[in-house]
Amino acid sequence: MEAVVKAAQIDPRRRDSKLTPGAKAGVLLVEKALRDRHLLDARWVDGYYGTTTVTAFAKYQKSLGFRGIDANGLPGKASLAKLGAGRFKVTRAIGPGGRVKFGKAVVNVRTRTMLNEAKRLLGRKLVLDQGSYNPGGDPTSAGTHDGGGVVDVSVKGMSAATRVSVVRALRRVGFAAWVRSPRQGDWPWHIHAVAISDTTLSAQAQHQAGDYYLGQNGLSGRGKDDGPKVTIRTWEEYRRL
Known part of the structure; x- marks a missing residue:
């Protein structure tokens, strides 16, 4: 699977x-x-x-x-x-789990576990500006938050170097993640993160995960990836390390 x-x-x-x-x-x-x-x-x-x-x-x-x-x-x-059924067995199964809270935001169990591991790696708290399962929410998100596995992390009080370190930690545990700036679109500074292989991703978020594997920045222009270089792994692959 x-x-x-x-x-x-x-x-x-x-x-x-x-x-x-x-x-x-x-x-x-x-x-x-x-x-x-x-x-x-x-x-x-x-x-x-x-x-x-x-x-x-x-x-x-x-x-x-x-x-x-x-x-x-x-x-x-x-x-x-x-x-x-009667043809093949499902191995290496992925399950997003039910909906839970991370701070004030709604995510699923898999996403929350990934965020907690990123927090552990960073040694700092993560605050979400936006969670998952938010159909028709922020119009600047273009539907990426309509399903599961997608969050926006607040960068309030972070230096430029800290923003990059947060993206690196998120990528290490299985997110396609990028720092987003106002010059890229109609939004404030934030970190956008997509939990790779979350089976409840919206179509738009699926595209962002695919673009990340292909070395792109997850935006509509499909520009070159502008984040820190990290070996791309899913959460399941990370856990097996």
Whole structure:
């Protein structure tokens, strides 16, 4: 599951047809199962989890009764297990957990655990300006906070060097994170962070996670990544270190 979810974030953002390393076998299993349910044309069974596969999986999720962010085309544990019944077993499962509070903001259990680990690494408190599951909230967020796994961290009182150190810690534990400045858009200084492979990410947040893997800054212009260089890992990969 980890490899398939990673591919579902990265592949739709590629400008080429390269496969996400380590994901082909799992993606093929998913695509063949979707094909056999007449949700995906056979020509798209290629190990590449592009937009067509995302759309097909979203249709499958809706057929199971999932709605809204739970039918976002990213394989959740429940939908993936149902798709694989009698065909394959789900291993390396990812679960965001239920909604909880981090300070005054709403996040999920996985995101809160990641933030707490980043706090531990930094040795300082983190305060959120905005949490997750905020559909139609701040219009400058362009829908990234509509689902789970996305937070804006306050930089009040932080020096430029401290901002970078916070981004570095967030990246280490599995966030795609960047310092955002007013010159980039209609927003104040803050740190924007997307929990990679959170299966409740909005479509916009999925794109940001994919762009991060591809060395971009997560903005609509898809510019070069402007954050500190850190080996990209998911939360699950970080925990296995």
